[in-house]
Amino acid sequence: MSNGNPSVIEKLGQLVQVLADLSPAERQKAITAAMVLLGDSPVPPVAKTEATPPSPDSDKNKGLGWAAKHGVTAEEIDEVFSKHGEELDVIANKAPGKSQRQQTVNAYLLAGVRALLKTGQASFSDADAREVCRKLGCYSQPNHSNYIKSFSNDFSGSREAGWRLTNPGLANAARVVKQIGGKIEKP
Helix, strand or coil: CECCECCHHHHHHHHHHHHCCCCHHHHHHHHHHHHHHCCCCCCCCCCCCCCCCCCCHHHHHHHHHHHHHCCCCHHHHHHHEEEECCEEEECCCCCCCCCHHHHHHHHHHHHHHHHHHHHCCCEECHHHHHHHHHHCCCCCHHHHHHHHHCCCCCEEEECCCEEEECHHHHHHHHHHHHHHCCCCCCC
């Protein structure tokens, strides 16, 4: 962000958030209408062939939209995650937090962000989150079940059915990524 004006990337993230829940046809109509209202020539839609499957990358744009919405930079993401082909690994050394309970919550938030960046959905299995906890050194077998029973409104779901980050969880996950990336003070 320079001189107080949002960057193109930040604006793009806002635009993606606005358009995310619309169907492709509705998105095209909205973009065309906006261009006409702004006095620009509308861009004709790109014709799709019948054999073209939907792009698997379209959901991944939700992860980019999340990052832009919450001001998470690519550098901060690179401090927490490493991509190898289709795999996305947590590479942070430790989950932030003063207690093991808070570190566990933050590890689960990172598991949700990893899923969001990888698939476009902030849904993940409990096994995946426990793996992140082990990697970050905050897994405590005798206490883990108690820690996840006390989850706040950051998550919906269950150990058996899997977890999903809620909107407050997505915001808190951004805070955790920024904290690990060294861009905000630790609470």
